[in-house]
Amino acid sequence: xxxxxxxxxxxxxxLPARHGNDGEEDRRRLFGMVDEDxxxxxxxxxxxxxxxxxxxxxxxxxxxxxxxxxxxxxxIDRNIMYVWGGYKNGQNHGFVDLYLPKNxxxxxxxxxxxxxxxxxxxxxxxMSGSCGTCLDGVLYLFGGHxxxxxxxxxxxxxxxxxxxxxxxMRDLKGLPPSSKDKLGCWVHKNRLIFFGGxxxxxxxxxxxxxxxxxTSSVLWEGPKRGWNNHIHVLDLETSAxxxxxxxxxxxxxxxxxxxxxxxxxGYVFGGRFKNYRLNDLYYINLETxxxxxxxxxxxxxxxxxHSFTPVSPDHIFLFGxxxxxxxxxxxxxxxxxxxxxxxxxxxxxxKSPRLWHTACSGxxxxxxxxxxxxxxxxxxxxxxHSNELLIFNVQPKSLVGFCMxxxxxxxxxxxxxxxxxxxxxLHSLKQRMSRVNTLGS
Numbered sequence: 090x091x092x093x094x095x096x097x098x099x100x101x102x103x104l105p106a107r108h109g110n111d112g113e114e115d116r117r118r119l120f121g122m123v124d125e126d127x128x129x130x131x132x133x134x135x136x137x138x139x140x141x142x143x144x145x146x147x148x149x150x151x152x153x154x155x156x157x158x159x160x161x162x163x164x165i166d167r168n169i170m171y172v173w174g175g176y177k178n179g180q181n182h183g184f185v186d187l188y189l190p191k192n193x194x195x196x197x198x199x200x201x202x203x204x205x206x207x208x209x210x211x212x213x214x215x216m217s218g219s220c221g222t223c224l225d226g227v228l229y230l231f232g233g234h235x236x237x238x239x240x241x242x243x244x245x246x247x248x249x250x251x252x253x254x255x256x257x258m259r260d261l262k263g264l265p266p267s268s269k270d271k272l273g274c275w276v277h278k279n280r281l282i283f284f285g286g287x288x289x290x291x292x293x294x295x296x297x298x299x300x301x302x303x304t305s306s307v308l309w310e311g312p313k314r315g316w317n318n319h320i321h322v323l324d325l326e327t328s329a330x331x332x333x334x335x336x337x338x339x340x341x342x343x344x345x346x347x348x349x350x351x352x353x354x355g356y357v358f359g360g361r362f363k364n365y366r367l368n369d370l371y372y373i374n375l376e377t378x379x380x381x382x383x384x385x386x387x388x389x390x391x392x393x394x395h396s397f398t399p400v401s402p403d404h405i406f407l408f409g410x411x412x413x414x415x416x417x418x419x420x421x422x423x424x425x426x427x428x429x430x431x432x433x434x435x436x437x438x439x440k441s442p443r444l445w446h447t448a449c450s451g452x453x454x455x456x457x458x459x460x461x462x463x464x465x466x467x468x469x470x471x472x473x474h475s476n477e478l479l480i481f482n483v484q485p486k487s488l489v490g491f492c493m494x495x496x497x498x499x500x501x502x503x504x505x506x507x508x509x510x511x512x513x514x515l516h517s518l519k520q521r522m523s524r525v526n527t528l529g530s
Contacts, residue, residue, distance in 0.1 A: 154204045155195040157474040159462045162221030163447035164228050166248045170197040170449050170457055171228060176217045177474050186472075188215035188236070194246075194253060197459075197478070199451050211255025213244055218270030222281060223248070224325070229281055230255075232269050232288070238311065239268035239288040243323070263330030266321040267291035273348030275355035277375040281323040284357060287316055287344035295319050296332045300342045300363070316342035316362055320373075337380035340371045345445075347397035349405045350375075351426060356405060358424075361393040366413045368392065370424070385429055389422050394466075396448030398456050400483045403427050406434070406456050408481070409443040415465050417442040421481065438479050446475075454484030 161175025172195040179185030191214060194207045219233030228246040232239065243258045243265075266272075269288025274281060289312050291299055297319040305314040318340055322331050346360025346367075354372040361367070368391035370383040395410025395418070407422040419442040421434040446461025457480055463473040486494075496503055507515060 152206070155206070155460075155476055156189060157476040158189055158460045159445040159466065159472070159474050160217030161189065161447060161460055162219055162230065163449050163457075163459055164221050164223035165449040165451070165457075166223050166226055166228075168199045168452055169248075170199065170459070171195070171223075171248060172197070172447070172459060173221065173228075173230070174216050174219060174233070175460065178472055188217065191215040197457070199453075199455075199457070207253055209246070209253040209255055211244070211246075211257075213242070213255050213257070214240065216240070216270075220270075220272050220274050220283060220286075222274045222276055224276050224279070224281070231274070231281070231283060232266070232272060232286065234270040239270055239314070241265050241268040241288075258328075261323070261328050261330055264293055264295070264332070265330050266319060267295065267317070269317070269344075271344040273346055273357060275348055275350040275375060277350060277353060277355070279325045280375075281325065282355060282375065283319075283321045283323075284348060284355070285316070285318055285340075285343050285346055285360065287314060289314055291317070291319070296334065297339070298342050302363075316344050318342040320378075333378040335373065335378045335380055337373075338371075338382045339380050340369065340382075341367070343367060345393035345411075347395050347407075349397045349399045351399050351402065351405065356397065356424075358397050358407065359392050359395060359410065364413070366391040366393045366411065383429060385424075385431060387431060389420065389431060390418070392418060394444040394446075394461075396446060396458065398448045398450050400450055400454065400456060404484070406448070406450075406481065406483050407431075408448060408456070408458060409446060409461065411444040411466070415467060417444050417462065417464055417466075419443065423483070434481075434483070436481055438481075441475075441477065441479060443475065443479075451480075453486055454482060456481040456483050 155172055156177055158175035158177050161172060163170055163172045174189055174191070176186045176188045179187050192209045194209055196205050196207060214233070214235035216233030216235045220231045222229050226247065226249040228248055229243065230246070231243045232241060244255050245258055246253060246255050266283055267288055269286035272286030273284045275284070276282070290301065297317060299315055299317045301313050301315040320333060320335065322333060324331065340357060341362050343360030343362045346357050349356045353375050355375050356370065356372045358370050359367045368388045370385055370388065371380055372383065373380050389407060390412055392410030392412055396408050398406045400406045403426050405424045405426070407424065410418045412418065419439050421436050423432045423434050425432065442463055443458060443461035444466060446458055448456050448458045451457055457478060459478050460475055463475050464470060466472050
């Protein structure tokens with residue numbers, strides 16, 4: 090069980106067993122961390138999967154939607170959003186956190202609006218703060234924090250296979266990233282590019298800066314931890330890790346930042362470093378590895394645990410997060426790349442603040458925000474974890490989307506002509522139709 094440590098400062102890096110550290114340590118402690126040397130690749134031998142008893146949320150009555158959670162991952166493949174991991178409150182009234190089951194993946198169909206639970210196979214930890222991304226129908230999961238500490242393992246989950254089976258990616262060449270959580274990822278040309286995070290002191294010659302959190306060894310036993318600005322590239326064609334030599338003005342170490350890939354640029358906004366939550370904006374050219382700091386007038390307030398989602402070739406959508414003053418945010422912004430400017434985005438969820446949520450870009454100009462915490466995760470109050478799905482219509486609907494809406498509005502008159510539609514449009518229409526019937530029941 091994870092018990093909150095009263096009076097601890099909030100940012101070293103430990104939730105469900107340190108859930109809230111971007112150095113965001115909200116100082117909830119989950120089962121003590123083992124005293125382990127953080128050598129790349131040594132975690133398997135030190136922990137042993139068969140001996141790792143984690144605090145998972147117990148199986149309960151079948152739900153038609155995923156449980157409330159924070160620190161989870163979510164990715165989009167085609168028109169389906171996949172949700173895994175994170176943690177929630179225990180059922181008693183103490184400050185106890187439980188990881189969500191490791192063998193459970195929830196899907197949300199963006200056409201029908203239906204949630205579905207899937208049971209997965211494969212051996213991995215229940216975790217929070219992992220980094221998840223999807224490429225060519227495969228979900229990749231790196232890092233995170235589990236009941237005994239940080240990890241640098243990486244897994245793949247083929248989403249279009251007949252059954253969902255997690256596969257650990259072993260025998261990779263090169264020096265892997267250090268064990269950490271709350272990092273970011275860009276995807277470019279069949280490469281996964283990881284940036285930053287909060288975790289153990291790196292072993293080996295990692296390029297970039299690591300800043301030790303001096304409070305980390307005082308607040309719990311085990312190796313020191315801290316923030317970094319390392320870049321590690323996993324080439325999926327060669328199965329090799331590498332670190333590029335970068336040029337330009339490099340961002341400071343940070344964690345709980347948010348990354349977005351647009352073309353050949355990897356953007357990063359905000360995050361926490363030491364006692365500050367940042368509002369700086371950078372991008373790195375993912376072909377030349379040159380950093381650029383974007384001097385933008387009137388940046389949004391500094392924050393961590395936010396989302397930063399590409400919604401067009403020229404716009405990135407920012408939502409929520411957590412300020413240096415420990416305020417949970419509900420503001421939304423659009424960053425225009427060509428104009429290098431921020432614009433506030435008006436929406437109807439101003440009374441739904443979120444931090445440590447996920448956000449995915451849908452096929453028709455929407456952003457799907459799921460879960461997260463609605464209050465101050467680091468306070469002594471019970472965390473207000475959410476399982477609400479917030480849908481932001483950020484871009485104009487496509488012509489197909491408008492036509493679908495028109496057909497549904499006049500479905501009684503037009504239903505006799507539906508068979509004239511191409512099969513994929515007819516399938517999409519029936520999915521949307523089932524959603525309309527469900528909402529009307």
